[in-house]
Amino acid sequence: MKVTFWGVRGTIPTPGKETVRVGGNTPCVEVSTPDGDLLILDAGTGIRPLGLDLERRFPERLIGHIFLSHTHWDHIQGLPFFLPMRRRGNRLTILGEKRVDERLEHILAGQYLDTYLPFSLAEMEADVLIKEIREGETVVVGEQTLVTACRLDHPGGVLAYRISWREVALVYATDLRHPPGGLDERLIELARGADLLIHDAHFTPEEAVLFPHWGHSSWLQATEVARAARVRRLVLFHYSPDATDADLEAVWEKARAHFPETFLSREQESLDLP
Numbered sequence: 001m002k003v004t005f006w007g008v009r010g011t012i013p014t015p016g017k018e019t020v021r022v023g024g025n026t027p028c029v030e031v032s033t034p035d036g037d038l039l040i041l042d043a044g045t046g047i048r049p050l051g052l053d054l055e056r057r058f059p060e061r062l063i064g065h066i067f068l069s070h071t072h073w074d075h076i077q078g079l080p081f082f083l084p085m086r087r088r089g090n091r092l093t094i095l096g097e098k099r100v101d102e103r104l105e106h107i108l109a110g111q112y113l114d115t116y117l118p119f120s121l122a123e124m125e126a127d128v129l130i131k132e133i134r135e136g137e138t139v140v141v142g143e144q145t146l147v148t149a150c151r152l153d154h155p156g157g158v159l160a161y162r163i164s165w166r167e168v169a170l171v172y173a174t175d176l177r178h179p180p181g182g183l184d185e186r187l188i189e190l191a192r193g194a195d196l197l198i199h200d201a202h203f204t205p206e207e208a209v210l211f212p213h214w215g216h217s218s219w220l221q222a223t224e225v226a227r228a229a230r231v232r233r234l235v236l237f238h239y240s241p242d243a244t245d246a247d248l249e250a251v252w253e254k255a256r257a258h259f260p261e262t263f264l265s266r267e268q269e270s271l272d273l274p
Helices: 047-057 104-110 187-190 205-210 219-229 245-258
Strands: 001-008 029-030 038-041 062-069 091-097 127-133 140-141 146-154 158-165 167-172 198-202 233-237 262-264 269-272
Touching: 029 047, 029 146, 038 047, 062 146, 091 104, 104 127, 140 219, 146 187, 187 219, 198 219, 205 219, 219 233, 219 245, 219 262, 233 245, 245 262
Parallel strands: 038 062, 062 091, 091 127, 167 198, 198 233, 233 262
Antiparallel strands: 001 029, 001 269, 029 038, 140 146, 146 158, 158 167
16 A cells, blocks of 8 residues: 655644645545555645646546545545546545534535635535445445544544555544543554554644643654554654644654654655555
8 A cells, every 4th residue: 555645734734934844734645555446534735736646647537535534624624625526527435424413414515605615515526425434334445445433532523544455554543632641442452553553643742731622642642552552653643733844853753762663744755555
């Protein structure tokens, strides 16, 4: 599998000279399998440059699946500007958690209201299917790709995903709060033995204690999960909008002292698995 990062920032886009090395777009990760399956994790502003790249790579027809961790705005705000949704003949499936209070389709359509945008979700010319999934459900993509959802702790809820192709596995776990003084055992089990763990690193350890109600993790907690789950590699993700490139590179040095195979996610950089 190949993993490419298109948006790595949390909360709000942060363009500028102090974020140019790591990137300022909000969350979006592309996963491609050797079978040709295309999976997109979250639809923050990073999905716009991804869409431009996909238009170049798939000029005839695109088939893909977009898995949303949750629908906080920084994870869906790029969707209206994802060009493959506008091209007839493309087929896209958008998946997110089944809620008791509101349908996923209604939530997504809400940001297309004419008070915000001059076009609607219904006007997208691609064949778009919106599907709700439950905690613990496994979705089959193509012939050999399995995606399993696990609900974690974040205001309003969040899904982490384990993506498996044959014996290769990665786990995407953004926007999560660990219990006081411990780690979320559900995530440790989900990530057990994975080749790659992409983990929320929004906070410093000190900030995670001060702002538990925000529902995020520290880089230190990310390394602790990586060790407990015995993953091969850890990628830090969902950085604070206040963190500069220099801040994050300092975090990287500290994190590697706890888990040597730790990397910073950087926009438009790729990793090959295993």
